[in-house]
Amino acid sequence: MTCSLSGPARRDWRAPCFLLSAxxxxxxxxKAEAAxxxxxxxxxxxxxxEMLEASGVxxxxxxxxxxxxxxxxxxxxxxxxxxxFAEIPSRFAMSVLPQARTEALLAAGLKAHGIExxxxxxxxxxxxxxxxxxxxxxxxxxHRETTFASYLFxxxxxxxxxxxxxxxxxxxxxxxxxxxxxxxxxxxxxxxDHAHVEFVESGxxxxxxxxxxxxxxxxxxxxxxxxxPSGSRLGEVKWESTFHxxxxxxxxxxxxxxxxxxxxxxxxxxxxGWVGLARLALFHIRSDIEAGxxxxxxxxxxxxx
Ligand SMILES: Cc1cc2nc3c(=O)[nH]c(=O)nc-3n(C[C@H](O)[C@H](O)[C@H](O)COP(=O)(O)OP(=O)(O)OC[C@H]3O[C@@H](n4cnc5c(N)ncnc54)[C@H](O)[C@@H]3O)c2cc1C
Numbered sequence: 001m002t003c004s005l006s007g008p009a010r011r012d013w014r015a016p017c018f019l020l021s022a023x024x025x026x027x028x029x030x031k032a033e034a035a036x037x038x039x040x041x042x043x044x045x046x047x048x049x050e051m052l053e054a055s056g057v058x059x060x061x062x063x064x065x066x067x068x069x070x071x072x073x074x075x076x077x078x079x080x081x082x083x084x085f086a087e088i089p090s091r092f093a094m095s096v097l098p099q100a101r102t103e104a105l106l107a108a109g110l111k112a113h114g115i116e117x118x119x120x121x122x123x124x125x126x127x128x129x130x131x132x133x134x135x136x137x138x139x140x141x142x143h144r145e146t147t148f149a150s151y152l153f154x155x156x157x158x159x160x161x162x163x164x165x166x167x168x169x170x171x172x173x174x175x176x177x178x179x180x181x182x183x184x185x186x187x188x189x190x191x192x193d194h195a196h197v198e199f200v201e202s203g204x205x206x207x208x209x210x211x212x213x214x215x216x217x218x219x220x221x222x223x224x225x226x227x228x229p230s231g232s233r234l235g236e237v238k239w240e241s242t243f244h245x246x247x248x249x250x251x252x253x254x255x256x257x258x259x260x261x262x263x264x265x266x267x268x269x270x271x272x273g274w275v276g277l278a279r280l281a282l283f284h285i286r287s288d289i290e291a292g293x294x295x296x297x298x299x300x301x302x303x304x305x
Contacts, residue, residue, distance in 0.1 A: 027149070028115060029137060031122035031156075035107065038239055039098035039183075042208055042216050043068075043195075044092035050287065058092070064101060066091035066211070071195040077229040080199075083097065095105040098210060113261075123162075126152060130258045155261035158246070168253045172248030177203070181218040182225055185235025188212055189228065200227050213240065215305050254279055 044061060052058045071083040085094040109180055120140035127134050133152045137145045142265050154162045158217050163170055190196050192209035205219035205227045215237075225234065231297040253267060259281065268285055271278040271294055 004258075026115060027118065027147075028110060029118045029121040029123065033120050033122065033140075035103055035117075035119075036098070037100055038241075038244070039100045040241075041099040041102070042096055042210055044097055044102055045094045046085075046088050046092040046094060049092035049095065050090060051284070052106075052109075056103055056112070057110050060105045061097060061102060062092075062095065063289075064105070065097040066193075066209075067095055068193050068195055068208075069093070071197060074196065074198045077198060094283075096208065096210065111128065123152075123156070124156070126162075126165075126258070128258075133257050150257065152258045153261050154258060160260075162258070163250060163260065166258060168255065168260065169251040170248050171251065172246060174244060174246040174248075177220040177244070179218050179220050179245065180211035180224055181216070181224065181241045181243060182237050183210060183214060183216055183239040184225065184237045185213055186215040186217075186228070187233040187235075188215075189230075189232040198227055218243075252279070254281075 021086065029102075044065060049058045052061065068085065070085055072079055073081045073083075090095070093285070110117065124138050124144070125134045126136070129148070131149055133151045135147050135149065135152060137147060139145060154160060154161060188209065190207060190209075192212060196207040198205045198207070200219070200221055203220035205217065205221065205224045207228075208216045210216055217228070219227065221227065228234070250260055267278040268280055268288070271280070271285075272278065272288065277279045277297065287296055289296060
C-alpha cells in the first residue's frame with residue numbers, strides 16, 4: 001500500500017510515522033518551501049506521545065522536552081486553583097518543546113524510515129479511481145505530476161480546500177477576540193515547571209516557560225505583558241504574533257479513500273465520552289480497543305483502514 005499525504009500537518013505526521021513503522025510506504029508532500037522556524041505550539045500532550053511511541057519519535061522528543069506538572073490559576077497573582085497533569089491517565093508527562101523542534105524530530109523520524117518530506121510540492125487536485133486515488137501534484141519548477149496512491153491522508157490545515165471538494169462540513173463557531181502572543185526574555189518570575197494563568201479584569205494572561213529565561217506569554221487582552229507578576233524583568237521580545245480561537249469539527253473524517261487528519265482526536269474524545277459512534281482509523285485507537293475503552297461495531301460496513 002502506498003499513501004500520499006498532503007501537508008505534513010504538524011501533529012499529524014503521526015499518521016505517516018505509524019504507517020512506516022507498520023511496514024507501509026508513504027509519500028509526504030508540503031507546498032511550503034521550508035520547515036517552519038517559528039513555533040505556535042509549545043506543548044506536546046501525553047496522547048501525542050503515546051501515538052508516536054511505536055515510531056521511535058517519542059524517545060527523541062522526550063530527550064529534548066521539559067515536563068510540566070500542572071497549570072496554576074491566579075487572581076492578582078494569588079493562587080486560586082491548580083490543575084494537576086499527573087491525573088491524566090498516561091505514562092507520559094505534558095511536555096514543553098517548541099513546534100519547530102517537534103516538526104524537525106518528526107521529519108527525522110520519517111527520514112530514518114527512508115522518507116524525505118517533499119517540499120514545495122502541492123496537491124492540486126485528486127480523483128478516486130477503482131483501486132485508489134489519482135492525484136495531481138505541482139512541483140517547485142511548475143511541472144505537474146500525476147501520481148497514484150491507495151489512500152490520501154489530507155492534513156493541510158484549517159483552510160483546506162479538500163474539505164470543500166469532498167463536501168465535508170466544518171461546523172462550529174469562531175471567537176472574535178484577538179489573542180496577542182509573545183516569546184519574551186523574562187527573569188523566570190514564576191516556577192518554570194508549571195503553566196500559569198492569571199485572571200485579569202477582562203480576560204486572562206497565560207505564561208509558560210519555554211526554557212529558563214525565555215517565556216511564552218499571551219492573553220485575550222490588548223497588552224498581556226502589562227500583567228506580569230511583580231518582580232518580572234522583561235528582556236527582548238524574540239517573537240510576537242496574534243491568533244484567534246475557533247471551535248469547529250469536520251462532520252466526517254473519511255470519504256472514500258480520502259482521510260482528513262486533524263480532527264480525529266476530537267472525534268476520539270467524543271467516542272470515549274460516550275457521545276456516540278465514530279469512524280476512526282485503527283492506528284489512532286488501537287490501544288483504546290485493546291484496553292476495552294472503545295468497542296468496534298458495524299465492522300461489516302468498514303471499507304478498510
Ligand atoms: C498560538 C498557538 C498555540 C498553539 N499551541 C499548541 C500547543 O501548545 N500544543 C498543540 O498541540 N497545539 C498547539 N497549537 C495548535 C497547533 O499549532 C496546530 O494545531 C497545528 O499546527 C495545526 O496543524 P495542521 O496540520 O492542522 O495545520 P498547519 O500547521 O497549518 O499545516 C498545514 C500544512 O499543510 C500544507 N499545505 C496546505 N495546503 C497544501 C496543499 N494543497 N498541498 C500540499 N501541502 C499543503 C501547508 O504548507 C502546511 O505545511 C497552537 C496553535 C496556536 C495558533
